Amino acid sequence: MRRTVSHLLAALLLIGGAPLGNADETAVAPARGKVLGYQISKHPEWFRESFLEIAEDAADAVREGKHFIVFFDSEGCPYCYKMIEENFKHSSYTNFIQTNFHAIPINIRGDREIGFS
Numbered sequence: 001m002r003r004t005v006s007h008l009l010a011a012l013l014l015i016g017g018a019p020l021g022n023a024d025e026t027a028v029a030p031a032r033g034k035v036l037g038y039q040i041s042k043h044p045e046w047f048r049e050s051f052l053e054i055a056e057d058a059a060d061a062v063r064e065g066k067h068f069i070v071f072f073d074s075e076g077c078p079y080c081y082k083m084i085e086e087n088f089k090h091s092s093y094t095n096f097i098q099t100n101f102h103a104i105p106i107n108i109r110g111d112r113e114i115g116f117s
Contacts, residue, residue, distance in 0.1 A: 037078035044088050047071070047103045053115040054104070061102040069103040 050057050054070065061068040071088075073080035088094060088103070097103070106114065 038076040039078050039081040040076060041081045041084040043071075043084060043105045044094075044098075044103075046098045047088075047105050050104045051115075052104075052106070052112055055115070057102065057104055064102070067101045069097075069101050071103055071105045072108050073105060074108050 048057070058068045071083075073084070088097065091097075106112075
């Protein structure tokens with residue numbers, strides 16, 4: 001579990017810091033941090049509120065015979081919006097996910113501390 005979360009965090013850091021486009025010095029770089037297609041979506045009501053003690057959240061899921069999802073998102077991200085709206089809310093498999101998984105949302109730009117043990 002710890003390795004999976006570490007890989008997810010590393011992937012997010014790599015994606016966020018990777019340069020885009022041509023390395024030509026004469027090119028004008030786009031403004032950093034600007035999100036195109038900004039859309040806000042609320043998490044489904046069946047997502048769980050958490051104190052972000054991830055190990056405890058995962059153990060709770062196992063005790064109930066369920067899998068565990070940590071959904072990293074960013075406010076206004078158009079891809080996160082589509083994932084929430086098209087997969088977690090309005091999909092033919094939404095009930096399957098809700099029945100078989102515990103889902104914890106984490107805003108990657110949020111200020112809540114995450115506990116791992």
